[in-house]
Amino acid sequence: MGIWEQLVTYVSQNGFYIWTEFYRHFLMAAYGVLFASIVSIPIGILIARYGRLSGWVLTLGSIIQTIPVLGFMAITMVAMGLGTTTVVTTVFFYSLLPIIQNTYVGITGVDQTVKEAAYASGMTRFQLLIKVELPLAISVMMAGIRTALVVGIGVVAIGTFIGAGGLGSIIVRGTNATDGTAIILAGAVPTALMAIAADLIMGKIERMLNRVKN
Numbered sequence: 001m002g003i004w005e006q007l008v009t010y011v012s013q014n015g016f017y018i019w020t021e022f023y024r025h026f027l028m029a030a031y032g033v034l035f036a037s038i039v040s041i042p043i044g045i046l047i048a049r050y051g052r053l054s055g056w057v058l059t060l061g062s063i064i065q066t067i068p069v070l071g072f073m074a075i076t077m078v079a080m081g082l083g084t085t086t087v088v089t090t091v092f093f094y095s096l097l098p099i100i101q102n103t104y105v106g107i108t109g110v111d112q113t114v115k116e117a118a119y120a121s122g123m124t125r126f127q128l129l130i131k132v133e134l135p136l137a138i139s140v141m142m143a144g145i146r147t148a149l150v151v152g153i154g155v156v157a158i159g160t161f162i163g164a165g166g167l168g169s170i171i172v173r174g175t176n177a178t179d180g181t182a183i184i185l186a187g188a189v190p191t192a193l194m195a196i197a198a199d200l201i202m203g204k205i206e207r208m209l210n211r212v213k214n
Helices: 004-050 053-068 069-080 082-108 114-120 124-163 168-176 181-213
Strands: none
Touching: 004 053, 004 114, 004 124, 004 168, 004 181, 053 082, 069 082, 082 124, 082 181, 114 124, 124 168, 124 181, 168 181
């Protein structure tokens, strides 16, 4: 029996299990990026207001990115233990830099003449942010969230080593089997498709927001 026949047989016999791990995998990535967005967007706005902070904040985010994911999970696991919380926390930290950076770039990229016109019309600083800067910067910010989500999906795949489950657990199961290529594909293919779908969907939203802005 060929690999593809084995793959079809494995999927037909374990479809519900694969779907459960797919759903679990996506939720861990989505929650990590969601929590990162809640924290990162205000930080990005803050460093856009106070440029002197930008270097420190972006450098710190870059340092986090240089730490190997498995090593970061191991460090986080000491405080949070095994399971999904550690993985979501890891995705959170690895999502900070792209969202902060794109928020910063989006806000600082708003044309100064537009800001001056808004101030001249009597807008407060808060009104300027809500009604002018954020609407103009939203497509750039979405690009950061898009990057973070795709990266997060890859990070979650490693979470199986600390008992978090997800599609990575299917891949590891395949590596431990005598002839587990089909099992590896049953985990790897949905992971790749999830990342591609997330990139395409978020990219479409980004382009829609860009058209609205223009």
